[in-house]
Amino acid sequence: MNELMRVCRFLDAAGKVRVGLIGDDSNVVDLSAAGLESLTSLIESDDPLAALRKFTARGAHRVAMSSIKLLAPVERQEIWAAGVTYLRSRIARMEESSFSAVAYDRVYDAARPELFFKALSEKVVPSGEPVGIRRDAKWNVPEPELALVLDSRGRIKGYTIGNDMSSRDIEGENLLYLAQAKVYARSCALGPSLVFGPTEEQARTWEINMLIRRGENVAFEGRASLSNIKRSFAELADWLFRAQNFPHGAILLTGTGIVPGAGFTLQRGDEIRIEVAGIGMLENPVVEV
DSSP, X not given: OOOOEEEXXXXXXXXXXEEEEEOSSSEEEESGGGTOOOHHHHHHSSOHHHHHHHHHHHOOOEEEGXXXXXXXXXXXXXXXXXXXXXHHHHHHHHHHOTTTHHHHHHHHHSSSOEEEEEEOGGGOBOTTSOEEEOTTOSOEEOOXXXXXXXXXXXXXXXXXXXXXXXXXXXXXXXXXXXXXXXXXXXXXXXXXXXXXXXXXXXXXXXXXXXXXXETTEEEEEEEEEGGGOSSOHHHHHHHHTTTOOOTTOEEEEOOOSOOOOTTOOOOTTOEEEEEETXXXXXXXXXXXX
């Protein structure tokens, strides 16, 4: 099994953005103090693990995880998403829309995947901050997803957790409303870290879990195996980079296999917890926007 290294962005006590290596002892090694200036430079390096070992060897300044504020693990990368990559997602999106059902059925088996723009980096919500549900929607759900971290040449360098917040009634009303159902304030969360080192084969052995709490109660709980993503990660990355330039790289959400039933919608005050064992836990409360 390949070595895994988890990297985060955080604010130090002086309010300065830093890059850190998350250890197994609830501490973070401050890699910025050792000379690592940005996540992007790490992503763009030919061997991120070798670069991380070098910076870790240079400095051992540690801070307690409990004493820092985590930021979203993204800098100038655009965030995109793939849809209908799980059979469960195809079924759910066909159920929500009699108007557009045939489109979702066809794209699941098509050569070309569904890809759409999700967010600019400055609009991404980190772990611990609120994600949003639209005030003009009646059926709002989270979509927990594995996200690919891609460099400027489309190479997969690592992984993180994403939440592709969606208004299912808006999308179901008309497929042309997809952007309004998917792209709005606080509709994308990423974190808590980027993990470098896993191969696709290794990442596909992971399970993604989601728990939604409403007060003291569990409102929804679900899990999915990442092995059930139909398309290969390399295929999704290749399609994203066709006729596109990403000078700072990109983050690509790979679709969801966890879809709450038609009787469930998020409410203000809910708490969403999405966990992948190799990456960590993305936690966000819900607000109306």
